[in-house]
Amino acid sequence: MYLDAVIYPPELKEAGPIAAAAERVGVQGLWTTETQHDPFLPLALAAGTTTRVTLGTAIAVAFPRSPTVTAHTAWDLARASQGRFILGLGTQVKAHIERRFAAPWDSPVARLRDYIAAVRAVWASWQTGERLRHDGEFYKLKLMTPFFNPGPLPYPEPPIYIAGVNQGLCRLAGEVCQGFHGHAFHTARYLREAILPWIGEGLAVAGRERSAIQVGAGVFLVVGAGAARTQMREAVRQQIAFYASTPSYGTLLALHGWAEKGQELGQLAARGRWAEMGAVIDDAMLAEFAVEGGTLAEAATAARARYTGLLDRISFSLPYTPGERDADWEAAVATLHA
Numbered sequence: 001m002y003l004d005a006v007i008y009p010p011e012l013k014e015a016g017p018i019a020a021a022a023e024r025v026g027v028q029g030l031w032t033t034e035t036q037h038d039p040f041l042p043l044a045l046a047a048g049t050t051t052r053v054t055l056g057t058a059i060a061v062a063f064p065r066s067p068t069v070t071a072h073t074a075w076d077l078a079r080a081s082q083g084r085f086i087l088g089l090g091t092q093v094k095a096h097i098e099r100r101f102a103a104p105w106d107s108p109v110a111r112l113r114d115y116i117a118a119v120r121a122v123w124a125s126w127q128t129g130e131r132l133r134h135d136g137e138f139y140k141l142k143l144m145t146p147f148f149n150p151g152p153l154p155y156p157e158p159p160i161y162i163a164g165v166n167q168g169l170c171r172l173a174g175e176v177c178q179g180f181h182g183h184a185f186h187t188a189r190y191l192r193e194a195i196l197p198w199i200g201e202g203l204a205v206a207g208r209e210r211s212a213i214q215v216g217a218g219v220f221l222v223v224g225a226g227a228a229r230t231q232m233r234e235a236v237r238q239q240i241a242f243y244a245s246t247p248s249y250g251t252l253l254a255l256h257g258w259a260e261k262g263q264e265l266g267q268l269a270a271r272g273r274w275a276e277m278g279a280v281i282d283d284a285m286l287a288e289f290a291v292e293g294g295t296l297a298e299a300a301t302a303a304r305a306r307y308t309g310l311l312d313r314i315s316f317s318l319p320y321t322p323g324e325r326d327a328d329w330e331a332a333v334a335t336l337h338a
Contacts, residue, residue, distance in 0.1 A: 001304060002313035003336045004029035004216070005320035005329075006058070009042050019046030021322035023053045026333040031058035031088070031315060040073050047081035056086030058181050058218075058315075059163045063091065063111065064101035067118035067139055074119070074158045075126065075150055083155030088181055089116070090163040093248060107138075109168035114138045116160055116176055127152045161214075166251055167198045174202020174213060182217030184317055185243035187288045190252045191217070191310045216313035220290035223299050223318065233286065234278060236317070240289050241277035245269040258285065297331035304336055 005027040009015040019030055019042075030046060030053050032039040039057040046055050055077070062070070070087070077085040091097075091112055097105040114136035121134035125144045129152075132144035161179030164170050165186075173180040180199060182191065196215070203210060220240065222233045243249055244258070245265035253262040261280055268277050291306065293299030296316070303314055314336075320329065 001307065001311065001336045002028040002216075003300065003333045004031055004054075004313055004315040006031045006033065006218070006315050006317075007042065007046075008033070008319045009037075012037070012041055012045070015042035016045040016049040018320070018322055019053070019055075020049040021326075022320045023050045025320070025326050025329040027053060027320070027329065028333075029054040029056060029086075029313065029315075030320075031056050033058060034061050040077065043077055043085065044080060047077060047084070050081075050084075052084075054084050054086055055081050056161065057088040058161075059088040059090035061092045061097075061101065062089040062115050063097055063105070063108075064103040067115050068122055068141065071119045071122035072150070075123065075153065078153055078155060078158045079150075083153070085158050086161055086179065087119075087158045088161040088163065088179070090181070091169070093246075109172055111138045112162065112169070113172055113176065116162075119160070120157070123157045126150060127157065161216075165248055167194075167201075170195055170198030171202035171205070174199040174204075174208070175206045176202075177213060179214040179216065182215065182311070183243075184218030184220050185240065185249055185289065186217055186252065187256065188306050188310060189288075190255055191307075194251065194255065196310065214312045215310075216315070217307075217311055219303055219307075219314050219316055221296075221299055221316040221318045222286075222290050222292040223294070223296060225294055229292075229294075233290075233292075236290050237278035237281040237286060238274075239317070240281050240285065241265055242269075242274075244281070245277065256288070261285075295331070296325055296328040297335050300332035300335040 005022050007018050007030055009018055022030055032042050039060045043055045074087045091108040094105045097103050118134045118139040118141055125132040126149050132141050134141040159178035161181050162173050162177050163181035165183055220236050222236055244262050250262055253259050265277055265280055291299045291302040293302055
């Protein structure tokens, strides 16, 4: 099992040094998110300061970007990293797509399928020199002149991972992607009884083996001792409560018999009573969602016991910060790789 790290450079110029330090502690992959910053820009800097780790977006929101724009960015990052870039895409949710990005939201699974095919059509035109012809349900691409063609890569085209929670996106990943990003809001039971079977359905449709796709997920982490650990535990409760209040995650809650808690949390969120939501997450729920340990290595031991046979790679919710817990990160990598 691979241990990856998420990096959140406070300033873009710090992305390169942070990535280099993370590579030195041994993590196998580095991921950026699309939250307060663009997910691609830090990886351009990281490509120049690292030589081994994979570099990926977990995730970049697909629909606000033209497939051609995404294809260009991914092609450049693949070249800059000498083939180590992973294009991680996600759909986001309707409210954000329409109200934060002013982009269309309709049939998200079908649209993402077409989006991926469109990106790959652009790549194929660059790699082979053939005419660009993609006539999909949502995207139609028919023009690529030599002036805008960056030429072929000396590496395989970037693997595409997608994120998802429910059946449609899981099936899509199994059919057409090289990887799947599981949300940190998951349980081992949900992976075993829902996510992996759904991915398996997609694999079967495409005639692919399980080895054709890597399945990873973020993992909520509680680590440390004393008051610091208690504080982190309460912060994780708040995170879990936030996601549990969202209807998109209702399938997971129903599987565990927590549907009423989801409804209660949704009502609190609607009233803006955010501070009260963490108390709804009892210790039994916390234990299902988070791994704990006095050190990262102890948490890695717990993660290995929980996820062996379920996940190929994990990333802790604690972002990597140079100089903080470096020896512990090294021990955690060794623990998961043992």
